[in-house]
Amino acid sequence: MEVILVKDYDEMSHKAVDIFENIVQTKESPVVNINTGGTMRGFYKELVRRENEGLDLSDVTVSVLDEYIGPKKAPFTVDRYMHEQFLDLLNKSPKNVFLINGETDNPEEEIKRYQEIIEKHPRDFQLLGLGTNGHIGANEPGTSFDSEMFLADHDDSTVESTILEYDLNPADAPNQMLTLGFKEIMDAEQILLLISGKHKAEATKAFLEGEITPEVPVTNLFNHQNVIVILDEEAASLLSDEKLEELSTK
Ligand code: PGA
Numbered sequence: 166m167e168v169i170l171v172k173d174y175d176e177m178s179h180k181a182v183d184i185f186e187n188i189v190q191t192k193e194s195p196v197v198n199i200n201t202g203g204t205m206r207g208f209y210k211e212l213v214r215r216e217n218e219g220l221d222l223s224d225v226t227v228s229v230l231d232e233y234i235g236p237k238k239a240p241f242t243v244d245r246y247m248h249e250q251f252l253d254l255l256n257k258s259p260k261n262v263f264l265i266n267g268e269t270d271n272p273e274e275e276i277k278r279y280q281e282i283i284e285k286h287p288r289d290f291q292l293l294g295l296g297t298n299g300h301i302g303a304n305e306p307g308t309s310f311d312s313e314m315f316l317a318d319h320d321d322s323t324v325e326s327t328i329l330e331y332d333l334n335p336a337d338a339p340n341q342m343l344t345l346g347f348k349e350i351m352d353a354e355q356i357l358l359l360i361s362g363k364h365k366a367e368a369t370k371a372f373l374e375g376e377i378t379p380e381v382p383v384t385n386l387f388n389h390q391n392v393i394v395i396l397d398e399e400a401a402s403l404l405s406d407e408k409l410e411e412l413s414t415k
Contacts, residue, residue, distance in 0.1 A: 188289055234341040
């Protein structure tokens with residue numbers, strides 16, 4: 166695992182797009198799985214800027230990490246975020262865009278459909294954020310490291326984060342998601358995890374200084390061969406001096 170320590174959110178976003186751009190330019194028909202949330206807004210802003218200036222994404226196949234259960238047009242959906250922050254701002258559309266249908270009344274069928282898509286398009290790249298409780302996608306603490314795409318109930322802290330992120334009335338907040346499981350996430354050739362902000366400092370410490378355990382889902386990434394983590398100073402603020410020293414001398 167490579168951990169890159171950066172100053173702030175902007176530097177994290179730029180470095181992340183550098184890595185993404187390298188994948189897109191070196192792979193033939195690149196396949197990427199991407200996600201949403203506050204962490205990723207700067208990433209998409211920079212990616213869209215580069216695309217508008219000539220970076221070609223028209224041969225890329227895109228799928229997503231998860232989707233809330235709820236109406237497609239609700240303010241919090243991955244569908245809406247992807248369109249508003251990314252897809253609708255591009256000069257040319259990616260070759261394929263596969264989104265998850267969170268409006269489904271048959272989650273099992275939707276899971277089957279999406280797993281078939283994921284299997285048919287082996288991913289070169291997986292983008293991830295980190296939950297304040299250490300979750301990855303909606304693989305909440307306690308989820309087996311063997312999880313396969315499933316309908317997940319959110320922890321209270323995750324519901325709270327969604328309320329804050331999308332400025333929701335608590336009664337309107339979603340509390341379930343269809344999420345890729347670890348089986349699908351770990352199948353990607355390269356994983357990029359972005360972590361920014363003081364509110365992620367405890368989860369970051371548990372990730373980088375604690376034990377590998379399903380109680381801290383992100384620690385499963387230590388079981389993958391090709392992971393890059395970009396971490397800003399605020400997220401790193403609770404790390405021990407030894408750990409910081411180790412990261413800054415790498
Ligand atoms: P955030 O969410 O980027 O909105 O903090 C990250 C996550 O829960 O994966």
